[in-house]
Amino acid sequence: MTETDSGTNPATGPADGESTPSDAAAVAGLLFEKEGGHTTDSPAMETPYQVDLEIFEGPLDLLLFLIKKDEVDIYDISIERITEQYLAYIDTFKLLNIGLAGEFLVMAATLCYIKSRMMLPKHVQPPDEDIDEEDPRWDLIKQLIEYKKFKDAAASLGQREEKLGNLYRNFPDKIESDSAEERRLSEDINIFDLIRAFQNILDRFNDGGVGEIIDDHYTVSDKIDFLLAIVQPGKRVSFNSLFDGVSSKGELIVTFLAMLELMKLNHFRVRQDQSLGEIELERNVIE
Amino acid sequence: MELIHIVEALIFAAPEPVSSSEIAKAISRNAEEKGEPQAQAWGKISQKKVEKVIDQLGENLAHSGRPIELMEGPSGWKFVTRAEYAEWIRALIPEMRPERLSPPALETLALIAYRQPITKADIEVVRGVSVDGVLHKIMDRGLVKVGGRAELPGRPLLYETTELFQEHFGVKDLDDLPNASELRRVELPSAETSKEGSPKEEDKKEED
Numbered sequence: 266m267t268e269t270d271s272g273t274n275p276a277t278g279p280a281d282g283e284s285t286p287s288d289a290a291a292v293a294g295l296l297f298e299k300e301g302g303h304t305t306d307s308p309a310m311e312t313p314y315q316v317d318l319e320i321f322e323g324p325l326d327l328l329l330f331l332i333k334k335d336e337v338d339i340y341d342i343s344i345e346r347i348t349e350q351y352l353a354y355i356d357t358f359k360l361l362n363i364g365l366a367g368e369f370l371v372m373a374a375t376l377c378y379i380k381s382r383m384m385l386p387k388h389v390q391p392p393d394e395d396i397d398e399e400d401p402r403w404d405l406i407k408q409l410i411e412y413k414k415f416k417d418a419a420a421s422l423g424q425r426e427e428k429l430g431n432l433y434r435n436f437p438d439k440i441e442s443d444s445a446e447e448r449r450l451s452e453d454i455n456i457f458d459l460i461r462a463f464q465n466i467l468d469r470f471n472d473g474g475v476g477e478i479i480d481d482h483y484t485v486s487d488k489i490d491f492l493l494a495i496v497q498p499g500k501r502v503s504f505n506s507l508f509d510g511v512s513s514k515g516e517l518i519v520t521f522l523a524m525l526e527l528m529k530l531n532h533f534r535v536r537q538d539q540s541l542g543e544i545e546l547e548r549n550v551i552e
Numbered sequence: 553m554e555l556i557h558i559v560e561a562l563i564f565a566a567p568e569p570v571s572s573s574e575i576a577k578a579i580s581r582n583a584e585e586k587g588e589p590q591a592q593a594w595g596k597i598s599q600k601k602v603e604k605v606i607d608q609l610g611e612n613l614a615h616s617g618r619p620i621e622l623m624e625g626p627s628g629w630k631f632v633t634r635a636e637y638a639e640w641i642r643a644l645i646p647e648m649r650p651e652r653l654s655p656p657a658l659e660t661l662a663l664i665a666y667r668q669p670i671t672k673a674d675i676e677v678v679r680g681v682s683v684d685g686v687l688h689k690i691m692d693r694g695l696v697k698v699g700g701r702a703e704l705p706g707r708p709l710l711y712e713t714t715e716l717f718q719e720h721f722g723v724k725d726l727d728d729l730p731n732a733s734e735l736r737r738v739e740l741p742s743a744e745t746s747k748e749g750s751p752k753e754e755d756k757k758e759e760d
Contacts, residue, residue, distance in 0.1 A: 319685050320681065321654070321656035321657075321681065321683075321685060321686055322656055322681065323679045323680030323681035324680045324681075325679070325680050326656075326679075326680075326681075366680070366681045366682060368680040368681060369680075372680070408741075411738055411740065412678070414731065414734070414735060414738070415659060415662055415663060415666070415678075415735060416655070416659055417730075417731075418662050418666070418729065418730045418731050418735055419655065419658040419659040419661070419662035420655070420658070421730040422658055422661070422662060422665075422721050422729070422730065423652065423653065423655070423658045425721050425722050425723075426650070426652060426653065426658075426720060426721055427650075427652060428635070429720065429721070429722050430638075430650035430652065431635040431638035432623065432632035432633060432634070432635060432638075433632060433633045433637075433638070433641050433648065434630055434631060434632050434633075435564075435631070436567045436568070455655065
């Protein structure tokens, strides 16, 4: 994918069988520094536009998201594949200059560590007191399964909430309406879905062989104005259409960031067609 | 005056859901004060009798075709409109559209519900991310409250769910939560064990 450049894969380092969890921490440091390297061509990095987006999802949420999208069996995940995908997402967040909790990097390091262990023939693997199971993936899988159970229970509670929300009394519970910062995204879609959609746009741009026109002065506020102009209140557009006619990667990035800002400010809401995966934006009518 | 109508009036007028025992007590109390012969009969009204009357009331309503039904929540009985009328109600009062909680908020809430009382640090270890924002939100909604402090360094706050949480999600008691038996007991990483769990710490311990 795009700039993922899996030469970033630090697992080639510790593969000599001397990985330990403390190496994982060193790897995390590497990952963090590495990102500065290949993103300097992005206007988002030159005048670093910081999207003040609080990510409420954690690394386990991202892993489960990847597993679900890939439709793989959680008991038999390909560590190589999931690590690659995971790192690609971390890369994209960095490209967009969206801050991620340190835990995301710790998980990245953990994935690389597990991957390196899996690459070694069993008799060469160093004894690791922390891992009883022969399968180096096991601890992580166990963690994911337990976490998923809570997610499922939470979703089930959410369904109950929805059903009960259809029943009204004449003494209603306090009518709560969330403030703008909290109602950032719609219910159906999370930040990973948006990142994934953005990655697809980036991929198509790179594959399209469009030469980059480097004369590129778009800023995020330019694009905010642009988006507000082309999408009137009450109107809906497809996510992909926002990027029509874009002529550089930098422009793609600032367009996406502008969209995120407008969602945060509650001008736009997003929804995703569950079967086709297409994302739509709708401009809110503010009365 | 019929008993069934008194019960209906009480459930209708009460600002909070009301239990059958509360109804029985109120009726007995008032009947005794009044001293009328008919009321005398109700002076010793039992909770069981009230429950039978409530059942009858519910049935009458269900068969009437009216858009209202009688529902028992965790804290008691209430009248609610039927689900199919929700869209009409929201057309009248758009602000009454319920703001559903986001998945991260629900998951944080679920962790608290299943593992209460629980500290913020322990929630964050499981979720792998800070929960300040969502915790603030679910507390604002009255779904979660502080229930004391943990006997740990720093005496961190302990979080619990509220009665409103139970009403909001139709949860009678904590065992009524989905998959309660497993999720209330399964071993989870905690802030304390994740500090102890790193290899260097363990080696140190063994040396001691």
